Amino acid sequence: xxxxxxxxxxxxxxxxxxxxxxxxxxxxxxxxxxxxxxxxxxxxxxxxxxxxxxxxxxxxxxxxxxxxxxxxxxxxxxxxxxxxxxxxxxxxxxxxxxxxxxxxxxxxxxxxxxxxxxxxxxxxxxxxxxxxxxxxxxxxxxxxxxxxxxxxxxxxxxxxxxxxxxxxxxxxxxxxxxxxxxxxxxxxxxxxxxxxxxxxxxxxxxxxxxxxxxxxxxxxxxxxxxxxxxxxxxxxxxxxxxxxxxxxxxxxxxxxxxxxxxxxxxxxxxxxxxxxxxxxxxxxxxxxxxxxxx
Amino acid sequence: xxxxxxxxxxxxxxxxxxxxxxxxxxxxxxxxxxxxxxxxxxxxxxxxxxxxxxxxxxxxxxxxxxxxxxxxxxxxxxxxxxxxxxxxxxxxxxxxxxxxxxxxxxxxxxxxxxxxxxxxxxxxxxxxxxxxxxxxxxxxxxxxxxxxxxxxxxxxxxxxxxxxxxxxxxxxxxxxxxxxxxxxxxxxxxxxxxxxxxxxxxxxxxxxxxxxxxxxxxxxxxxxxxxxxxxxxxxxxxxxxxxxxxxxxxxxxxxxxxxxxxxxxxxxxxxxxxxxxxxx
Numbered sequence: 001x002x003x004x005x006x007x008x009x010x011x012x013x014x015x016x017x018x019x020x021x022x023x024x025x026x027x028x029x030x031x032x033x034x035x036x037x038x039x040x041x042x043x044x045x046x047x048x049x050x051x052x053x054x055x056x057x058x059x060x061x062x063x064x065x066x067x068x069x070x071x072x073x074x075x076x077x078x079x080x081x082x083x084x085x086x087x088x089x090x091x092x093x094x095x096x097x098x099x100x101x102x103x104x105x106x107x108x109x110x111x112x113x114x115x116x117x118x119x120x121x122x123x124x125x126x127x128x129x130x131x132x133x134x135x136x137x138x139x140x141x142x143x144x145x146x147x148x149x150x151x152x153x154x155x156x157x158x159x160x161x162x163x164x165x166x167x168x169x170x171x172x173x174x175x176x177x178x179x180x181x182x183x184x185x186x187x188x189x190x191x192x193x194x195x196x197x198x199x200x201x202x203x204x205x206x207x208x209x210x211x212x213x214x215x216x217x218x219x220x221x222x223x224x225x226x227x228x229x230x231x232x233x234x235x236x237x238x239x240x241x242x243x244x245x246x247x248x249x250x251x252x253x254x255x256x257x258x259x260x261x262x263x264x265x266x267x268x269x270x271x272x273x274x275x276x277x278x279x280x281x282x283x284x285x286x287x288x289x290x291x292x293x294x
Numbered sequence: 295x296x297x298x299x300x301x302x303x304x305x306x307x308x309x310x311x312x313x314x315x316x317x318x319x320x321x322x323x324x325x326x327x328x329x330x331x332x333x334x335x336x337x338x339x340x341x342x343x344x345x346x347x348x349x350x351x352x353x354x355x356x357x358x359x360x361x362x363x364x365x366x367x368x369x370x371x372x373x374x375x376x377x378x379x380x381x382x383x384x385x386x387x388x389x390x391x392x393x394x395x396x397x398x399x400x401x402x403x404x405x406x407x408x409x410x411x412x413x414x415x416x417x418x419x420x421x422x423x424x425x426x427x428x429x430x431x432x433x434x435x436x437x438x439x440x441x442x443x444x445x446x447x448x449x450x451x452x453x454x455x456x457x458x459x460x461x462x463x464x465x466x467x468x469x470x471x472x473x474x475x476x477x478x479x480x481x482x483x484x485x486x487x488x489x490x491x492x493x494x495x496x497x498x499x500x501x502x503x504x505x506x507x508x509x510x511x512x513x514x515x516x517x518x519x520x521x522x523x524x525x526x527x528x529x530x531x532x533x534x535x536x537x538x539x540x541x542x543x544x545x546x547x548x549x550x551x552x553x554x555x556x557x558x559x560x561x562x563x564x565x566x567x568x569x570x571x572x573x574x
Contacts, residue, residue: 008397008398008399008476009399009400011397011475011476011477012393012397012398012399013399015389015390015392015393015397015476016389016390016393016394016399016405018385018386018389018390019386019387019389019390019451020390020405022382022386022445022446023408023412023446025427025442026424026427026442026443026445026446027412027415027420027446029423029427030420030423030424030426030427030443031415031420031423033423033426033427034419034420034422034423037422037423044422044425044426045425045426045429045430090314090317093310093311093313093314093317094314096307096310096311096314097311097314101315103559105314105315105318107555107556107559108318108319108321108322109318109321109322110555110563111322111325111552111555112321112322112325114501114505114551114552114554114555114562115505115548115551115552116504116505116507116523116547116548116551117505117507117523118507118523118524118526118527118544118547119523119526119544119545119547119548121527122328122526122527122540122541122543122544123324123325123327123328123541123544124324126327126328126331126537126540126541127324127327127328129537131340132339132340132342132537134324134327134344137343137344166321166324171566171570174563174566174567175567175570178567198306216570220570223416226416227416227418229418229508230507230508234527237527248418248421248508251418251419251421251422252421252512255421255422255425256425256512261422261426264422265422265423268419268420268421268422269419271416271418271419272415272416272419275414275415275416275419276414276415279413279414280414283410283414
């Protein structure tokens, strides 16, 4: 009997061992290293001298870091709530359709989400092309002068935010639709019997019952958009990356372009802490939502 | 009175439906436009007016991409990396999810919390130390170097555990009575009962890895080791810009994931909703 239990334990360990090994190597160890080198003046590869919290304190006077923080917050503001709203409206529209038509329309909205970011970039770089882009033809029709969107300091972030919303809305739409499907049809039938108007039905039934999903979508978006890099980097090729600096870009720039691993790690730790705080809040929200459903 | 009210309702409903459909078409239009542009000769692409269909349909840009660029090599790299990550990740997650769901061992609760917690950590913050790790192991510019840091998808373990939890315990007890080993139970009972979720998770894991940009971009410096999603943005023609060629390369890079989605639409959407923490 005792031997059986020892055997069981060995089997359990064998089952979790591959994951634990990978986890330790590419997750736990790099995370500890990140904190450690953020207190040193290490280059990208190799060791450095201990410098205490100097890497953190100097961030305060670094205009590039300030711009990165500001641009990241700006980008978050431009994407999270507008993107969630657009996804909600689309989901409301899609949920009214049925059968094959619904599958087709959903596929049209969802397809961008499935594509790699570099493909999305090339498609929109072409669509927004100053000379030949189809978006510029639309501006011409509307009588608005053309804008070199990705080269313009004013329009860069809104344009990248729009492309990001276009790219990621499919995911939020899916979550909203799942949330809507979970609302029992009887509630709507009862509302119809009471002659409730469309708006009342939405405001009194759909919206309150969708609140947990909305909270989930918002936090997922918030975490996702804080980590913005790919689109900003790609649209900045041949442009002015320093004007469009965001947090992950700053880490990349310091570590990989200026070979200052320690200073980059201090920013990585900052980002790490921000995301973990948001994620803990999200987790609590999810638990609350789960309790509500029961 | 009631009739006219019902009519108004129908009119409203019809309008919302129409707006949704029109909006969907506009939404997807850039995709269509990119594909159509890639099928036009270069001089047609830059015409100052809109042509919704090419005057002369041509595949020259695709032929150019396949014969004159390294896209074939990038494709191979992408396939090796995406299949590698998917197989290793889904397999190890399945084993771990099974142990967490069906077995009792010391540290089980701690492991579960560690997995839940790692859900929150942004891998973007780890790029410096991932690079250091890969460099120390001598894996820069190798398939293994691109694969290794992408192997952590805690959500796959979480989903597996949820599904294994739902299998009635009678199955396990009956199999144990028959003297089946744990591995036997997992592969002959639990896995066949959960083929659906295994396929779904494999497809999305493949899509995630195929689409990854930041890490493949950082861990590779030689053009012949790039994945296709990185390669198409890093290598431009030396002389001027060829829009249609770029778009043809983009279409080729997006095609496998777009097809995977269109073929397995239900599975993909199911797995993606599951990965957000919503049970389908």
